[in-house]
Amino acid sequence: MTETTHIAPASDVPMAPSDRTRVRRVAENARYDAATLYAIVDAAYVCHLAFADEKGTHCIPMACWREGEHLYIHASNGSRLMKHLCKGTQVCITITHIDGLVLARSAFNHSMNYRSAMVYGQFERVESDAAKRASLEAFMDKLAVGRQAEIRAGNDKEYAATTVLRIALTEAACKVREGGAVDDADDMGSTAWVGVLPIASQRLAPQPDPLCTAPTPQYVQDWAGA
Amino acid sequence: MTETTHIAPASDVPMAPSDRTRVRRVAENARYDAATLYAIVDAAYVCHLAFADEKGTHCIPMACWREGEHLYIHASNGSRLMKHLCKGTQVCITITHIDGLVLARSAFNHSMNYRSAMVYGQFERVESDAAKRASLEAFMDKLAVGRQAEIRAGNDKEYAATTVLRIALTEAACKVREGGAVDDADDMGSTAWVGVLPIASQRLAPQPDPLCTAPTPQYVQDWAGA
Numbered sequence: 001m002t003e004t005t006h007i008a009p010a011s012d013v014p015m016a017p018s019d020r021t022r023v024r025r026v027a028e029n030a031r032y033d034a035a036t037l038y039a040i041v042d043a044a045y046v047c048h049l050a051f052a053d054e055k056g057t058h059c060i061p062m063a064c065w066r067e068g069e070h071l072y073i074h075a076s077n078g079s080r081l082m083k084h085l086c087k088g089t090q091v092c093i094t095i096t097h098i099d100g101l102v103l104a105r106s107a108f109n110h111s112m113n114y115r116s117a118m119v120y121g122q123f124e125r126v127e128s129d130a131a132k133r134a135s136l137e138a139f140m141d142k143l144a145v146g147r148q149a150e151i152r153a154g155n156d157k158e159y160a161a162t163t164v165l166r167i168a169l170t171e172a173a174c175k176v177r178e179g180g181a182v183d184d185a186d187d188m189g190s191t192a193w194v195g196v197l198p199i200a201s202q203r204l205a206p207q208p209d210p211l212c213t214a215p216t217p218q219y220v221q222d223w224a225g226a
Numbered sequence: 227m228t229e230t231t232h233i234a235p236a237s238d239v240p241m242a243p244s245d246r247t248r249v250r251r252v253a254e255n256a257r258y259d260a261a262t263l264y265a266i267v268d269a270a271y272v273c274h275l276a277f278a279d280e281k282g283t284h285c286i287p288m289a290c291w292r293e294g295e296h297l298y299i300h301a302s303n304g305s306r307l308m309k310h311l312c313k314g315t316q317v318c319i320t321i322t323h324i325d326g327l328v329l330a331r332s333a334f335n336h337s338m339n340y341r342s343a344m345v346y347g348q349f350e351r352v353e354s355d356a357a358k359r360a361s362l363e364a365f366m367d368k369l370a371v372g373r374q375a376e377i378r379a380g381n382d383k384e385y386a387a388t389t390v391l392r393i394a395l396t397e398a399a400c401k402v403r404e405g406g407a408v409d410d411a412d413d414m415g416s417t418a419w420v421g422v423l424p425i426a427s428q429r430l431a432p433q434p435d436p437l438c439t440a441p442t443p444q445y446v447q448d449w450a451g452a
Contacts, residue, residue: 020281025305045324045338045425050276050285055246057283059276061322061342079251096287098271100433101369103446106378107362108388110369112271116287136333143327143336150418152332162334180435192376193442194435197449199271202428207326209406209420216419220329223423 020120021173031174034069040117040174041066043201044095045142049073051091053084064093065142070166071119072126072135082163085123093119093167100198104181105190111177113196119172123165132164144219246346247399257400260295266343266400267292269427270321271368275299277317279310290319291368296392297345298352298361308389311349319345319393326424330407331416337403339422345398349391358390370445 023030031037041047047064050057060081062073071093075082085091099113126132133154140148154162181194206220249256257263267273273290276283286307288299297319301308311317325339352358359380366374380388407420432446 020284025302045327046322046340048274048276048285048320048322050274050283050318052278052283056316056346057276057278057318058246059274059285059318059320059344061320061340063338076251090282092276092283092285094274094285094287096272096274098427100430101271103370103373104377106384107366107374107380108384110366110377112289114272114287118285120282140333140336144329144423147329147418148333151330151336152413152416152418154333158332158334180433187378188437190378191440192373192378193440193446194438195446196433197370197446198430198433200428200430201324202426204326204424204426207406207422207424211414212420214417214419220419220421220423 017173018120018171021118021171023173023175026175026177029175029177031176034169036174036176037117037169037172038066040095040097040115041071041169043097043115047071047073047093047095049091049093051085051089053089063139064095065139066169067135067138067166069169071169072139072164072166073123074136074139074162074164077161077163079163082165085165086125086163088122090120090122091167097201098199099178100196102177102181102196103192103194105183105187105192105194109181109183109187111181113177113179113198115174115176117172117174119167119169121167121171123167126164126166129159132162133159135164135166136162146217146219150217243399244346244397247344247397249399249401252401252403255401255403257402260395262400262402263343263395263398264292266321266323266341267297267395269323269341273297273299273319273321275317275319277311277315279315289365290321291365292395293361293364293392295395297395298365298390298392299349300362300365300388300390303387303389305389308391311391312351312389314348316346316348317393323427324425325404326422328403328407328422329418329420331409331413331418331420335407335409335413337407339403339405339424341400341402343398343400345393345395347393347397349393352390352392355385358388359385361390361392362388372443372445376443
């Protein structure tokens with residue numbers, strides 16, 4: 001059950017940049033190493049999943065998590081999306097983190113700092129009940145390590161109603177822009193403010209349910225400080 | 227030049243939920259009003275753009291901004307993406323903001339709070355030079371109101387090398403989840419911590435360029451406090 005094993009990011013696993021994952025625009029920002037890809041995936045709770053069916057091309061936000069060299073999603077068996085993806089539909093999954101606005105000396109050199117990852121491929125269903133359960137527990141671990149043991153675990157009916165899919169993180173490419181403004185030589189005399197306005201994902205103070213009487217677990221205490 | 231007019235969100239503009247924008251899953255979270263859609267778009271610096279071509283289905287992160295009832299993107303004329311979109315390719319654009327992790331009493335009632343918007347349609351090119359310039363200035367306004375006047379504006383060559391596209395915000399749907407955990411009646415005796423771990427986009431302290439000698443403008447001073 002390789003899909004349930006938490007392995008360290010394997011930086012030596014080569015991605016396979018294909019024609020469609022070879023970055024052409026600002027190619028110096030391209031990254032094709034697994035460590036970069038895994039870090040971008042692990043920092044995300046949601047990916048954007050593009051696929052086409054008889055009604056057109058769609059882009060759906062989906063909760064996601066990574067185990068080893070695969071990205072996972074889950075949904076109800078009844079979901080039209082899951083039924084369609086189980087047919088081996090080609091998909092493109094993209095995750096983007098915005099890190100800041102880059103204010104340059106000229107309008108056209110304004111930019112953004114970001115980390116993005118694109119993955120092409122096809123999903124495969126996690127078939128065995130044991131593997132499915134282990135994967136959904138891994139997702140819970142992503143939300144809060146240790147939480148699975150405190151809550152009512154899924155019952156047979158709930159697991160049976162859930163489809164878990166995974167896609168190999170192989171045909172993939174990342175793009176990362178960081179650092180300050182890059183201006184034209186002729187603009188260096190500008191008197192405008194130049195720099196980066198950083199943006200980050202912030203964890204705010206936990207909001208306990210009004211009916212919650214439980215002591216605050218460590219992962220909740222640590223949330224806003226993390 | 228309606229595309230260059232900054233109008234207030236027209237909450238009375240009806241969206242046209244089509245078959246593909248009618249939300250089926252957790253339909254009570256669906257929103258079809260323009261005010262919700264515009265707020266989700268305006269809170270985003272980037273959208274995810276899905277389209278298909280002869281190489282497959284793609285999902286590309288693109289900087290975006292809104293003017294009135296349209297969403298705008300821009301890129302170099304030479305971009306394969308822009309050339310393809312100019313042919314009237316059907317696209318789906320999705321924007322998602324994650325607002326928190328919802329920790330429930332059972333594994334299967336865990337959820338996320340979020341605001342997402344999906345828009346279907348086709349891009350149209352902003353043709354006139356004046357409209358294109360005004361739109362790119364509106365984008366600069368989104369980054370920082372007042373900045374356009376301080377920097378070296380685009381020159382003829384830069385404008386000529388840039389394509390600006392817009393798409394009507396009409397065939398669209400939003401989905402919003404907010405609030406606490408919704409648990410099964412049988413699980414209400416749980417002793418687990420229950421509540422929301424909120425997530426927000428945070429603006430961090432501005433990072434001036436080492437060569438910047440300009441006084442700090444008000445929009446930079448206000449950045450991290452906004």
